Amino acid sequence: ELKVEQNPLFLSMQEGKNYTIYCNYSTTSDRLYWYRQDPGKSLESLFVLLSNGAVKQEGRLMASLDTKARLSTLHITAAVHDLSATYFCAVVPTGNQFYFGTGTSLTVIP
């Protein structure tokens, strides 16, 4: 059974601090996606990682992919309140079916 696990499930961090969210998956996938979801809202695409070693940055967020380790990270730099949301990773091992992770609920405290 394919598993996509995120770590931690809940994260409370102070403004200005750095932290990393981890996404481990149990099968091969050459693509990985990161999404953000605000409470009661839909999913917003953050990053699409298409190859081993891919690194992408947007503002205070940076995502990376290690397909050999089946691991992706989402690094948060100098967190601000606006980053409070739930973050999901998703893999597509075959065809077109997206498998989403368990989600990481991030709360940034002033």
Added chain:
Amino acid sequence: ETGVTQSPTHLIKTRGQQVTLRCSSQSGHNTVSWYQQALGQGPQFIFQYYREEENGRGNFPPRFSGLQFPNYSSELNVNALELDDSALYLCASSRFEVRSYEQYFGPGTRLTVT
């Protein structure tokens, strides 16, 4: 460029009833995928439609069915509703031929089954 739209926004149904949810894909996209997101969980893939045919299905029973129309819009139909069908239903559109296969999600339909 028009984004992905879904209707209705909210819906309350009774157990055993049937429901139809609608999705209009983003301009230029030819593929629609449907997801079920229960409270506190990640989205679960229901199925995908490409060129008006089902192109992949997740672990959902046959009472979940769908359609895609020539304009690439789509419907999700659920028969014999159960309490566990209460969830946020998301559709996502994409262009099948693009390698990144990035999906753009609609705002969702919140279904409550009582």
